[in-house]
Amino acid sequence: MEKNKKVIIGWIGVSITVILSSVWAYWGAFENFHEGWYATSIGDNLCMFLLQYMVFAIIFVLLALVILRWKRMGFLLHLIFGGFCIYFFSGASFNVLGLLIIIPFAVLGLLYYFGEPEPKKWAYRLIIIVPLVITLAISIPQGIKVSQRINDNDFGMRIVEGNGVTLAWAPRGPGWPDKGTSWKEAQDICKYLSEDGTTTMKEEQNIWRLPTVDEAVRSMMLHDENAGGVWYPEEEKDVYDRTPDKETPLWDVHSKVIYYWTSDTSVKDEQQAYIIVYHGGIFDKRKIDRQDYMSFRAVKEIN
Structure with a gap:
C-alpha cells in the first residue's frame, strides 16, 4: 500500500x-x-x-x-x-x-x-x-x-504603394531607429527629420510623421506584394487578403523590432496609442512604453 x-x-x-x-x-x-x-x-x-x-x-x-x-x-x-x-x-x-x-x-x-x-x-x-x-x-x-522571408538589404528610403495609399518610408537612421522608443519620442523625432530622413535638424521641419493605423494596415506586404489590408476603425479590426510578414521593404528581418508606433491614440484610453505588428495585427500600448522591440518608422507624402 x-x-x-x-x-x-x-x-x-x-x-x-x-x-x-x-x-x-x-x-x-x-x-x-x-x-x-x-x-x-x-x-x-x-x-x-x-x-x-x-x-x-x-x-x-x-x-x-x-x-x-x-x-x-x-x-x-x-x-x-x-x-x-x-x-x-x-x-x-x-x-x-x-x-x-x-x-x-x-x-x-x-x-x-x-x-x-x-x-x-x-x-x-x-x-x-x-x-x-x-x-x-x-x-x-x-x-x-x-x-522564406524576403530581404533585399535595401534599408534606404522606400516608396511603398499600398492599398489605396502611397508613402515614403524613412531610411535606417533617426527616422527608423533600431531601438526602442516611446510614442512621444517618436513623434518628436519625426518633427525634426530632414527632407531625406537621415538627419535630425535643430528646428522643426514637419516633413515626416508617424503613419496612421489605416495607412500602416494598407501598406503591409507579403513577398513584395501588398497584403490587401483594410482597417475598420469602428470595430477596431484589421482584415488582410494575405497575412503580412517581417520583410523588406517595411521591416528589417535582422532587427529585434517587431512593433511600429502609429500616430493614432487609442479610442479606449488616451494614455495609449495603436501599434502595428509585422504580421499586421493592431494593438494598443501605453505611450510611455519603449521596449527594445517597439520602435517606429517615419513616413511622408509623395509630392
Missing part, C-alpha cells in the same frame, strides 16, 4: 513536469520565431532559442531527470532554482512567476522526493519526449516560414 502511494505521488510529479515543460516549450517555440530569430548567425539564433525562449522547459526537464536519479540533490536544486527565480524575476507577475515557476518548483521537489514513479524508464521517456515533440512540431514549420 505504501509503495502504491509513492508510485501515485511520483506519477503526479511526472505529469506536472510534462504539462509545465510542454507549456513552456509551446510558448518558447512560438515566441522564438515571433520576436526572436533575428540574428544573422544561425549559432546566435540557436543560442537565443535555447537560453532565452526554451530555458524554463529545459530546466523543468533537467530538474526532473536529476531528482529521479538523485533525490536529495534534485530536491535541493528545485529549492535553489525557485529561490533564484524569486530574486531574478522579482518584478514579474505572480500569475507567471508564482503559478508557472516558483510554486511548481517547490511542489515538484516534494512530489519527487516522497514519490517513486514506476516504471522509471517511462517516466524518463515522457519527461523528455513530450516537450521535445511539441518543440519540433512548432519550430520546424515556423523555421521554414522565417527562412
Whole structure:
C-alpha cells in the first residue's frame, strides 16, 4: 500500500513536469520565431532559442531527470532554482512567476522526493519526449516560414504603394531607429527629420510623421506584394487578403523590432496609442512604453 502511494505521488510529479515543460516549450517555440530569430548567425539564433525562449522547459526537464536519479540533490536544486527565480524575476507577475515557476518548483521537489514513479524508464521517456515533440512540431514549420522571408538589404528610403495609399518610408537612421522608443519620442523625432530622413535638424521641419493605423494596415506586404489590408476603425479590426510578414521593404528581418508606433491614440484610453505588428495585427500600448522591440518608422507624402 505504501509503495502504491509513492508510485501515485511520483506519477503526479511526472505529469506536472510534462504539462509545465510542454507549456513552456509551446510558448518558447512560438515566441522564438515571433520576436526572436533575428540574428544573422544561425549559432546566435540557436543560442537565443535555447537560453532565452526554451530555458524554463529545459530546466523543468533537467530538474526532473536529476531528482529521479538523485533525490536529495534534485530536491535541493528545485529549492535553489525557485529561490533564484524569486530574486531574478522579482518584478514579474505572480500569475507567471508564482503559478508557472516558483510554486511548481517547490511542489515538484516534494512530489519527487516522497514519490517513486514506476516504471522509471517511462517516466524518463515522457519527461523528455513530450516537450521535445511539441518543440519540433512548432519550430520546424515556423523555421521554414522565417527562412522564406524576403530581404533585399535595401534599408534606404522606400516608396511603398499600398492599398489605396502611397508613402515614403524613412531610411535606417533617426527616422527608423533600431531601438526602442516611446510614442512621444517618436513623434518628436519625426518633427525634426530632414527632407531625406537621415538627419535630425535643430528646428522643426514637419516633413515626416508617424503613419496612421489605416495607412500602416494598407501598406503591409507579403513577398513584395501588398497584403490587401483594410482597417475598420469602428470595430477596431484589421482584415488582410494575405497575412503580412517581417520583410523588406517595411521591416528589417535582422532587427529585434517587431512593433511600429502609429500616430493614432487609442479610442479606449488616451494614455495609449495603436501599434502595428509585422504580421499586421493592431494593438494598443501605453505611450510611455519603449521596449527594445517597439520602435517606429517615419513616413511622408509623395509630392
